[in-house]
Amino acid sequence: MKSKPIQSKKVLTSSKLSTPNPCNWCPGCGDFGIWSAFRGACIEQKWDNTNTALVAGIGCHGHIVNFVKITAFEGLHGRAIPVASGVKMANHRLNVFVFTGDGDCLSEGGNHFVHAARRNQNITIILHDNALYALTTGQASPRTPLGQKTKSTPQGNIDDPLHPLRLALASGATFLAREYAGNVESLKDIMVKANAHKGFSVIQVLQPCVTFNKLYTHRFYQENTYQLPKTYDSTDKVAAYEKTLEWDFKKIPVGILYQEQRECYEDKFPQIHKTPLIKKPLRKRSMTKLFKQYM
Template structure:
């Protein structure tokens, strides 16, 4: 029987005390343990940002990717070795700014990868610039008068693009977060879990208390049906005095790898290599 301790490394997290990343770190290790996924069966691909430091703090296969490029890297790895459970962890700047195009195209393909976005509504690692999920009016060193841009809405955007699983969690509710991670990892297809992860150092607006005052859980909402697309979209557009968390939507949709005859049977990475004679090709470069 695995426990969250089986996913600890010798490195101690270096995040600021009180950072929302700690709860994600704990909930993810618990989810992996409860799903009985040994560390060698899991690959986590990280973006660049404070969340990316998790590369050293969670014991699985780990790949510290480029900023905004974690999702396509993970999809490539899953295509090469479908036997691995593949998870992506990145920041909101990474995923909804630099990597937004990759995110939308990943939804189209529906490859079986879980994407966890540490959404702190600010650029943390680079010391506090306005991010794609910062609300209009948010003041930082890059927008001292307040940003004039509306925030990206990852839940509505991913629903509109046809995502098969989308959820939102909160670092202030680690137990709930664990359940959401487990459901997302078990889902057959591309799953987004956007996690409110307060950055206690550079975001003095969207604090733990700010979220606690606003959030309600869709699981506790009477008659909420996560298979109902219209209901999910309605909740996805709720933002202000009240903010929903939980699983917004889950649907069956063809998964990419299982739809490709070339990938049936043994994982590509486990097949014997057929090494061709490439001497003629090399000769052209002489």
């Protein structure tokens, strides 16, 4: 494909990215780390309104788009990925980021996650994984561990949790990473690499919900995560699968788990290779003939 991502010529500063909206996350929420990392990446890479679009789901995570001055769409619960796919296909030169929660992405939006991965849609998913539904005050999500007591599981969760990177790998995603929200610099670097990767990129961010999740706390992640060693081969699919199993042993690897070069969805549409869809002239067409076939 010939067209390249649009490069902003302007110098981007922190104040240019700010919005007047007051931040409404609880003090200490892991979402602050994700916000800082993303702002840092925007400044470093000059991501702004001219070259980037954000899509968010519904939940505490989704508020992030109110605090970054870049064109954004906060969609229906679970439907962020199809909206982002549409944005990307309309203008594939944009950097497209999806901010989604573990409930939003894996429960209500689970089917979209699987199929966008299968198609290798060229977008970046930033999965705010707090292992429960936070905005609705702490019910179990697909990430809630077995046995954990929540508002909706007062006697302990009877379901096994879903592992998003394992699911994404099996579905065809081509960039998989995980980072703790408190490692802001490293998370920023991963966001930059995920966006540079041409294909479906998933970053599972370990995001403590300090109000409702008393198990997966900042301390838990500080004590139970480790950086993948430099010798780790991120092109080895079997090794990546094995890494996704390590959570079960309470040792949580962070870093880039997997990268693969594979044709992405937009590459399969020669009609948009030279010119993005939004730049194409609109042609007036009569639909009467088409409708008559169904009458």
